[in-house]
Amino acid sequence: xxxLSVTNLKKYHYSGFLNRKEIRAVDGVDFxxxxxxxxxxxxxxxxxxxxxARTVLRLLEPTEGSIVFEGKDITKLKGRSLKPLGRQMxxxxxxxxxxxxxxxxxxxxxxxxxxxxKLCNSHEEDQKVRDLIGTVNLNEELLFRYPHxxxxxxxxxxxxxxxxxxxxxxxxxxxxxxxxxxxxxSQILNLLKDLQKRLGISYLFISHDMDVVEWxxxxxxVMDKGKIVKWK
Amino acid sequence: xxxxxxxGLRVFFRSGDRTIKANNxxxxxxxxxxIIGIIGETGCGxxxxxxxxxxxxxxxxxxxxKIFYKGEDLLSLPESKxxxxxxxxxxxxxxxxxxxxxxxxxxxxxxxxxxxxHEKMSKQEAKMKTAGILKMVGIDPNRMQEFPHQFSGGMKQxxxxxxxxxxxxxxxxxxxxxxxxxxxxxxxxxxxxxxLVRSKNMSMILITHxxxxxxxxxxRVAVMYAGEIIELASINNILAAxxxxxxxxxxxxxxxxxxRSVPGESPSLSSPPSGCRFHPRCVHxxxxxxxxxxxxxxxxIGTEVxxxxxxxxQDQI
Numbered sequence: 001x002x003x004l005s006v007t008n009l010k011k012y013h014y015s016g017f018l019n020r021k022e023i024r025a026v027d028g029v030d031f032x033x034x035x036x037x038x039x040x041x042x043x044x045x046x047x048x049x050x051x052x053a054r055t056v057l058r059l060l061e062p063t064e065g066s067i068v069f070e071g072k073d074i075t076k077l078k079g080r081s082l083k084p085l086g087r088q089m090x091x092x093x094x095x096x097x098x099x100x101x102x103x104x105x106x107x108x109x110x111x112x113x114x115x116x117x118k119l120c121n122s123h124e125e126d127q128k129v130r131d132l133i134g135t136v137n138l139n140e141e142l143l144f145r146y147p148h149x150x151x152x153x154x155x156x157x158x159x160x161x162x163x164x165x166x167x168x169x170x171x172x173x174x175x176x177x178x179x180x181x182x183x184x185x186s187q188i189l190n191l192l193k194d195l196q197k198r199l200g201i202s203y204l205f206i207s208h209d210m211d212v213v214e215w216x217x218x219x220x221x222v223m224d225k226g227k228i229v230k231w232k
Numbered sequence: 233x234x235x236x237x238x239x240g241l242r243v244f245f246r247s248g249d250r251t252i253k254a255n256n257x258x259x260x261x262x263x264x265x266x267i268i269g270i271i272g273e274t275g276c277g278x279x280x281x282x283x284x285x286x287x288x289x290x291x292x293x294x295x296x297x298k299i300f301y302k303g304e305d306l307l308s309l310p311e312s313k314x315x316x317x318x319x320x321x322x323x324x325x326x327x328x329x330x331x332x333x334x335x336x337x338x339x340x341x342x343x344x345x346x347x348x349x350h351e352k353m354s355k356q357e358a359k360m361k362t363a364g365i366l367k368m369v370g371i372d373p374n375r376m377q378e379f380p381h382q383f384s385g386g387m388k389q390x391x392x393x394x395x396x397x398x399x400x401x402x403x404x405x406x407x408x409x410x411x412x413x414x415x416x417x418x419x420x421x422x423x424x425x426x427x428l429v430r431s432k433n434m435s436m437i438l439i440t441h442x443x444x445x446x447x448x449x450x451x452r453v454a455v456m457y458a459g460e461i462i463e464l465a466s467i468n469n470i471l472a473a474x475x476x477x478x479x480x481x482x483x484x485x486x487x488x489x490x491x492r493s494v495p496g497e498s499p500s501l502s503s504p505p506s507g508c509r510f511h512p513r514c515v516h517x518x519x520x521x522x523x524x525x526x527x528x529x530x531x532x533i534g535t536e537v538x539x540x541x542x543x544x545x546q547d548q549i
Contacts, residue, residue: 045385045414137495151497152274178412181273181441186485186493208414211487 003202004033004056004089004170009065011048011055025051027226028065033170038196038203040217042210048226049206053172056204057091058082070169087117090163094175096155100147106133106158107143113165132161136191153184160191164199172204177212189216235403235435236262236285241297243277243284250502254280256459258297259528262403267429267436269446269467271482272456273498278439279327281456282405285437286324287314301403320350323401327408329388333380339391340366340376346398361398369394369424386417390424397428404429404436410445422448443486447471455479458499458509464528465535475537477514508539516541 011026026048033039041049054060056067058074066075074085093099100109110129114120120128130140136157147155156176163171173192177185193216195201207213213220214232222230243255254277262268270278283289285299287306299306301322306314326332334342343365344358353361363373369390380388389409396404409425410418426449429436438449446453446467453470455463455478463476474480484492496513499505505512511521520540529542 044416153497182443182485183273183482183494183498186487186491187495189487189491190493209487210415215487215491 001035002032003035003070004204005068006031006052006056007066007068009052009055009067010063011051011060012063024226026055029223029226029228031221031228033202033204034218035169036196036200036202037219038205038217040213040220041204041206041223042208042213042220043223044208047223049223050174051226052223053091053174053204053206057089057172058085083117087166088168089170089172090166090168091172091174092156092159092163092176094178096152096159096179097147099159100155102147105144105146106150109147109158110143110162110165113162117166119165128165132165133158135164135195136161151184152180153187156180156184156188157191160188160195164195167199168201170202170204172206174206175208178207178209185212192216234261235264235266235302236260236437237298237300238285239298239300241281241284241299242295243280243289244294246292246294247502252501253459253504254501255284258461260454260461260464262435262437264435265433266452267426267438267450269438269440269450269453270456271441271443271446271453273441275498275501276456277459277501278456279407282324282407282437282439285405286318286322288318288324316350319346319401320399321401321403323396323399323404325389325392325396325404325406325409327411329392330380330385332392333388335380338377338379339383343391343395343398346395350399365394365398366391368397368428384417386413386421389413389417389421393421393425393428397432400432400434402434404434405439406436407439408441409438410440410442418442418445425449443483455482458504459501460509460538461528462510462538463535464537465533469533469535473533473535475531475535475542476510476539477516477541478510481513 007030009026009029013023013025015021015023029052031039041052043049051060055062058077062075066073069088077085107129110132111125114125114128129143133140133143138154138157142150142154177188180188189212196203205213205216220232221228238258238260241255241258245252245254258281270281272278284295289295295307340359340362343362347353347358347361362376366373366376371387371390383391406425410421413421422445440446450467452466454461455476457478463479470479474483481494483489494513499509507523508521508526511517514521518540526538526540528536528538530536531542
């Protein structure tokens, strides 16, 4: 079953005098992601990988094309109707240090999405947060620390736990391991793969490390200058 | 002949009531014309080692041991003498070029500073020299007046290399020169560094956690874990016949080797585990490993390794 299907997606940026300078960040991209599968997106810096991700999530307004998620066209959704979408698809960024609020304890950071999306009532909250931290193989002791007290690998797990709290169907992983060293990278990737098997999550996996993408993904699209130039 | 010889180096930081043992009895020799790689996880003390050699550590550090550079102990030299060595005969390429470059000085001025300080050159001469080394690292000298934010990550790394190489130092310390770069840029930086170092007969200490880069550049590799060197071997031995269980795990964690992971975190440097630092995560851990700290042992293939598994085979170093 197709979870996400993207057709002729374009995102142009305009700048300069009278907005006459056109930058074609994404220039006609088509792909589909099946349920429970992982698709890899590789390419050099600046080829438009991250723009694709952000446009699919509707963090950016697409210039042209359509994005269909679970049979529903989400290209034109606006305002409040976008909020339920946040529960279905989530993104993990490259740098976990800047993804978490530095003045919020890990516990509160994990609680926040649960409250925003009203996923459980107040007496279940505590248990839910403790379950989440367990899912990503972290010790409960860490819940009452601040982000600066944790290592990069631990923070990336917290970010993953936070994303998982919403039970998303699609996770976009944008260079999740490029700042981490090999051992921690293998821990994080094994965790993601395990979650895919256990929970049937689909991934759009963005990276510039071909080896990692080959290990992680079923299909791989190679991007260059805003277009998909090759499938593997 | 050895250019640099580190003997029993200990670097401790005092922070509140904790002592962070960032480097614990490091012994390392760097030969003439040799590229030696230092690999290990984040926080294992490899960057601290690089900074210790440059004597660039802050005041709250306690440094013990000896660092001989051409027979002179850097740790006992006065600051005035160090200033003539630092940047001139030992160069450093610092980690994270976006943070290491001064954002309000044009790159031309920043590099020219080195010549004006060390060689007392006039502004004009320094400018000429700067144009020369920018050309050497593949940057158009006409961009000298531009500021760091106008360059991409790979270009900034090239500027850092230009600065580190300004005087063709005899020893270059490169701290994570390829971190966060995409594969194409990474390859070009690796080739540039390797060609420059080889053509000028320099020695280099390459600090990295990228094993691909190590493979492409280094003659020998020192693997660090929790502030110690746990394996020291030629690059071929490290790749083909790793000895220490940690080195094996590290190599097995690469995506093309199956991405096997090992549970646990690297230990904190303020309260490392007793005995062998790796024993809580080691599959071969024996009783002895929990109690005693293993010495460096020499194996039959010439690898030095800090592990009791190889105790039967040979004498202690």
